[in-house]
Amino acid sequence: MEEDLSCAVCHDLYKDPVLLDCDHSFCRSCITQYWEEAGTTSCPICRKENPSRDLRPIRTLSNIVEMFVKSDKGDKIQQECSRHKEKLKLFCKTDNQPICVVCQSSKNQQNHELLPVEEAAEEFKDQSVKTEKQIKAQFEKLHQFLREEERIELEDLKLEKEKKSQEMKERIEKITEEISSLSVTVQEIEQELREQDNIKFLTL
Structure with missing residues (x-):
């Protein structure tokens, strides 16, 4: 992950x-x-x-990373109190951190909600399962977003191609019409020249 x-x-x-x-x-x-x-x-x-x-x-990906970081922190619970070098047998939900029995007796922990580490770990595991489902759902949204972006890009490319093809077709039709018009004009001029030559011959 x-x-x-x-x-x-x-x-x-x-x-x-x-x-x-x-x-x-x-x-x-x-x-x-x-x-x-x-x-x-x-x-x-x-x-x-x-x-x-x-x-x-990519806001969806940002959300996924944020959820992963929160979940990862929950999994990395220390095993020993850095202050008292005692085993971390309790978890303070108020401070969101594990504590030892010595920490429990301090004034800082008065009226704090405490749980045995085992129970807190179970809660984290339940939360991890929920987070994993959320991450998977966010990943699916991200994949859908990328697929939709790809579809839009391909559709735009197709429309652009059709537009250029139509423009080229119209240009060819216009050029064909101009050539046809010039051909008629040339034929008319040739006819006039032939008629003039006949009249000139008769007047000799």
Whole structure:
């Protein structure tokens, strides 16, 4: 999952992800810096030129990264208290962090909602399942967005092709009409010349 949510330039989780015309995504700052250093607007992956420097933000992907980070933090619970070197047997829901029994007796923990680490872990697991479903749903939305973008681009390309084809057809028809008109004019001139030659012959 982390690999799918990482930028190909910095190899870290996406920060303000943007989409290029070739459908590859990068951190906005990464692709901007890459273009400045490379002196080109090509894609670092496929090398395809990006006609415009206007970058489209991918908010769906940003949401997915945010949910992944929250879920990942929940999985990385420390095993030992850094202050008291005691095992972290409790979890403070108020501060959203694990604590030891010594921390529990401090004034800072008064009126805080506490749970055994095992129960908190179960809650996190339930939350992880829910988050995973949300991430999958967001990924599907992202895929639908990309498929729709592709459909629109292909449709625009098709319309542009049909438009140019129609323009070319109209030009050919116009040129054909002009040629036909010139042919008629040439025939009329030739007829007039023949008639003039006959009259001149008779008047000799």
